Amino acid sequence: MQTMKSIAINPDRLLDNLYELRKFGQYKTGVVRQVYSRADMDSRRWLWEQMVQAGLDARIDGIGNVIGYSGKSLPTLLLGSHTDSQPVGGWLDGSYGVICALEICRALAENPDTAHMSVDIAAWADEQNTYHDFLGCQGFLGLLPPQVINTAIRNDGHRLEDALLAAGLDGISEQFLPDRYLGYLGIHIEQGPRLDIAQKTVGVVNQIAGCREFSVSFFGQSNHAGSTPMAMRHDAGLAMMEFVSVLNRRYHQQATRQSVWTIGEVQLDPGAACVIPGKAVMTLQLRDPSEKQLERMEQVLWQMSRVMHKGLKVDIQVEKTINTPPVQLDGKVQEVLCQAAEQHCPQRWQVMSSGAIHNVALFSRFMPSGLLFVPSIGGVSHSVDEDTSEEDLITGCQVMADAAAELISLAS
Amino acid sequence: MQTMKSIAINPDRLLDNLYELRKFGQYKTGVVRQVYSRADMDSRRWLWEQMVQAGLDARIDGIGNVIGYSGKSLPTLLLGSHTDSQPVGGWLDGSYGVICALEICRALAENPDTAHMSVDIAAWADEQNTYHDFLGCQGFLGLLPPQVINTAIRNDGHRLEDALLAAGLDGISEQFLPDRYLGYLGIHIEQGPRLDIAQKTVGVVNQIAGCREFSVSFFGQSNHAGSTPMAMRHDAGLAMMEFVSVLNRRYHQQATRQSVWTIGEVQLDPGAACVIPGKAVMTLQLRDPSEKQLERMEQVLWQMSRVMHKGLKVDIQVEKTINTPPVQLDGKVQEVLCQAAEQHCPQRWQVMSSGAIHNVALFSRFMPSGLLFVPSIGGVSHSVDEDTSEEDLITGCQVMADAAAELISLAS
Numbered sequence: 038m039q040t041m042k043s044i045a046i047n048p049d050r051l052l053d054n055l056y057e058l059r060k061f062g063q064y065k066t067g068v069v070r071q072v073y074s075r076a077d078m079d080s081r082r083w084l085w086e087q088m089v090q091a092g093l094d095a096r097i098d099g100i101g102n103v104i105g106y107s108g109k110s111l112p113t114l115l116l117g118s119h120t121d122s123q124p125v126g127g128w129l130d131g132s133y134g135v136i137c138a139l140e141i142c143r144a145l146a147e148n149p150d151t152a153h154m155s156v157d158i159a160a161w162a163d164e165q166n167t168y169h170d171f172l173g174c175q176g177f178l179g180l181l182p183p184q185v186i187n188t189a190i191r192n193d194g195h196r197l198e199d200a201l202l203a204a205g206l207d208g209i210s211e212q213f214l215p216d217r218y219l220g221y222l223g224i225h226i227e228q229g230p231r232l233d234i235a236q237k238t239v240g241v242v243n244q245i246a247g248c249r250e251f252s253v254s255f256f257g258q259s260n261h262a263g264s265t266p267m268a269m270r271h272d273a274g275l276a277m278m279e280f281v282s283v284l285n286r287r288y289h290q291q292a293t294r295q296s297v298w299t300i301g302e303v304q305l306d307p308g309a310a311c312v313i314p315g316k317a318v319m320t321l322q323l324r325d326p327s328e329k330q331l332e333r334m335e336q337v338l339w340q341m342s343r344v345m346h347k348g349l350k351v352d353i354q355v356e357k358t359i360n361t362p363p364v365q366l367d368g369k370v371q372e373v374l375c376q377a378a379e380q381h382c383p384q385r386w387q388v389m390s391s392g393a394i395h396n397v398a399l400f401s402r403f404m405p406s407g408l409l410f411v412p413s414i415g416g417v418s419h420s421v422d423e424d425t426s427e428e429d430l431i432t433g434c435q436v437m438a439d440a441a442a443e444l445i446s447l448a449s
Numbered sequence: 450m451q452t453m454k455s456i457a458i459n460p461d462r463l464l465d466n467l468y469e470l471r472k473f474g475q476y477k478t479g480v481v482r483q484v485y486s487r488a489d490m491d492s493r494r495w496l497w498e499q500m501v502q503a504g505l506d507a508r509i510d511g512i513g514n515v516i517g518y519s520g521k522s523l524p525t526l527l528l529g530s531h532t533d534s535q536p537v538g539g540w541l542d543g544s545y546g547v548i549c550a551l552e553i554c555r556a557l558a559e560n561p562d563t564a565h566m567s568v569d570i571a572a573w574a575d576e577q578n579t580y581h582d583f584l585g586c587q588g589f590l591g592l593l594p595p596q597v598i599n600t601a602i603r604n605d606g607h608r609l610e611d612a613l614l615a616a617g618l619d620g621i622s623e624q625f626l627p628d629r630y631l632g633y634l635g636i637h638i639e640q641g642p643r644l645d646i647a648q649k650t651v652g653v654v655n656q657i658a659g660c661r662e663f664s665v666s667f668f669g670q671s672n673h674a675g676s677t678p679m680a681m682r683h684d685a686g687l688a689m690m691e692f693v694s695v696l697n698r699r700y701h702q703q704a705t706r707q708s709v710w711t712i713g714e715v716q717l718d719p720g721a722a723c724v725i726p727g728k729a730v731m732t733l734q735l736r737d738p739s740e741k742q743l744e745r746m747e748q749v750l751w752q753m754s755r756v757m758h759k760g761l762k763v764d765i766q767v768e769k770t771i772n773t774p775p776v777q778l779d780g781k782v783q784e785v786l787c788q789a790a791e792q793h794c795p796q797r798w799q800v801m802s803s804g805a806i807h808n809v810a811l812f813s814r815f816m817p818s819g820l821l822f823v824p825s826i827g828g829v830s831h832s833v834d835e836d837t838s839e840e841d842l843i844t845g846c847q848v849m850a851d852a853a854a855e856l857i858s859l860a861s
Contacts, residue, residue, distance in 0.1 A: 124719075166723075229676030246675060250722060261830050262711035263658060263736050263805035264641030267704065269828060274712055275697060282694035285687060292679065299674035300686055301722045303715055307536070310662060310713045310732040311578075312831055320722040324675050392675035416681060418673050419724060 127423025230416025259315025539835025642828025671727025
């Protein structure tokens with residue numbers, strides 16, 4: 038294996054920029070920076086300035102994407118992530134990828150050997166699905182149905198249209214030029230515990246799990262909790278919980294090591310302590326990198342819903358609400374990422390799948406794409422406790438920088 | 450058994466009044482008449498007029514109780530129920546008891562043989578626990594802690610203080626004179642299916658089940674639903690559902706025919722489809738007419754919470770929020786009610802316990818008290834579908850009227 042060029046990134050600048058970005062909407066050690074909030078828009082303007090200072094032709098487009106275009110000659114590598122947060126989020130989720138992109142752009146420009154390399158960088162809007170899943174990069178990639186801008190709403194009913202208006206945005210996004218790009222690279226915290234437990238510094242993602250989501254409803258009969266004997270009840274809540282208990286057992290029997298299933302939302306109706314629930318609704322999310330395994334797990338759900346309603350004395354209705362297929366990432370890009378990882382943290386990296394969906398999955402439909410992970414301490418994410426050691430943050434950026442330069446060299 | 454005097458009630462007036470009362474807040478065949486709402490206050494003023502026309506000294510007190518005092522010589526029998534509804538309620542829940550009381554008061558006055566008999570009637574405020582459990586009759590009985598008026602809030606945060614102010618009420622209730630009353634009688638729809646299934650017309654209640662309510666909390670670790678492997682999860686929601694499944698099995702094994710248990714409220718935190726619940730909270734209500742059985746069921750809960758947290762990989766916290774002991778109703782009053790029932794619907798009545806708590810349980814601490822049930826068709830209540838045949842409504846009132854007259858005769 039030939040040795041790659043090592044790019045001189047500036048670790049202090051990388052960390053300083055990360056801490057500076059955290060100040061926008063900082064809450065304890067995390068951030069409250071939901072898309073289009075004041076803190077979010079302030080952070081976008083700050084980022085725009087950083088891009089301009091880095092010599093890019095930078096724009097905040099009409100849906101809030103901050104994109105910095107290189108003026109150098111093609112082919113261009115696109116590096117991106119996001120800076121918007123969960124309602125209460127961690128400081129690295131997305132932000133780390135954006136600041137790495139900025140650092141790599143600067144480092145390449147500062148090195149005479151690489152100053153000619155063309156890199157665009159971007160922070161996509163609403164990656165956290167506040168109004169719409171991957172709103173920003175879907176807009177950029179031309180994947181966004183036009184009605185979304187006028188119809189999307191936040192959980193609490195707030196309209197995307199109004200949020201854009203308040204943020205001074207016109208709803209029209211930049212569109213990408215496919216011929217411009219040789220590929221797309223991202224880096225992200227793992228948001229899970231595998232690297233941390235394995236004491237690895239870098240993960241090279243080979244595939245992104247597919248996700249199928251279902252809304253499962255149980256229809257019973259609401260009634261007084263005191264005066265209705267157990268034998269005469271049609272308790273939708275209890276039925277749901279018994280159903281989940283069996284489903285959980287079945288899934289444990291047939292799960293691969295990468296299968297996960299989650300019931301994140303549950304609602305009982307009418308939801309009063311002294312009333313037997315007449316209706317219960319839950320969301321069920323299935324994730325696995327194998328389409329076949331997802332299909333097997335889905336079939337268990339359908340089969341159980343057809344069989345168990347009688348014993349549980351309720352009607353069961355299943356509706357599929359999300360069906361995102363698994364994605365295999367580009368082999369050549371992976372190879373370069375592995376090589377860079379081996380150079381900077383020999384034997385402390387691994388190839389792994391991603392359980393979370395990332396914007397890389399969308400870009401991979403249009404160009405060779407790759408994704409790196411750095412460890413999340415304790416596997417914690419979507420929490421103010423989310424963290425990664427400074428050493429790992431620096432190594433991750435270094436691996437990505439070298440891989441970026443190598444990919445541009447190879448394509449030139 | 451000696452034959453009782455039969456009181457000539459007016460069935461058409463009884464039904465007309467019931468239908469007229471339904472018009473206040475009518476929704477489909479039920480009512481939306483939560484306490485202190487406009488419809489509720491309108492219905493109280495209407496009821497006050499009916500009482501005045503029936504010759505009573507009627508008042509709407511400072512917490513909304515509508516009370517009609519008889520001017521006749523002691524001893525007095527008190528008849529009461531409530532007219533406020535669940536958020537969406539049935540037309541007979543409470544209202545039937547109030548209109549029966551009104552009809553009996555009129556019927557006794559119209560009959561020269563019984564015109565001397567002294568009957569007070571009342572519609573107690575907030576029997577449906579919109580702001581506070583049994584607010585109205587607790588106030589009347591002097592059981593209400595004084596701070597309740599200033600601190601009680603509705604589920605949505607609306608303050609009792611503000612509701613009273615808006616309704617023009619000063620928060621000060623009438624207080625009962627213990628020496629005035631020989632006893633208390635109520636009649637209510639069963640709100641359960643037992644009479645309907647047994648094809649009985651009347652139930653004479655001998656005991657009211659006790660109720661213990663618990664808030665059970667499960668503390669896990671919130672995390673990303675995609676990137677956290679199953680083996681590393683501390684899923685509070687799944688733990689709750691597995692816990693309930695085992696609890697349900699244990700309770701089925703040790704239940705008496707009258708034991709019921711209900712999980713009416715459940716909350717997952719943060720409650721998003723793609724986030725593993727870090728916290729889950731549920732209410733558990735246990736009811737049984739036997740204190741011993743309630744204690745056994747409670748112990749199972751404590752025991753399970755101490756044993757299962759390890760396997761479920763969560764912390765479990767149990768808090769007892771309600772502890773209402775079972776109530777045995779007065780034997781002599783029961784005897785009179787049984788005799789009246791046998792006279793008007795021979796063999797179509799039964800002695801039974803009440804799973805629901807009724808204000809009779811509170812009055813029984815101060816005076817001999819009795820409670821009659823009429824069937825709920827299909828056992829349905831707290832729903833616009835709640836109904837009872839007109840024939841049963843009339844017979845129930847007739848049984849209560851005869852028993853009332855007999856109780857007053859016996860005490861004179």
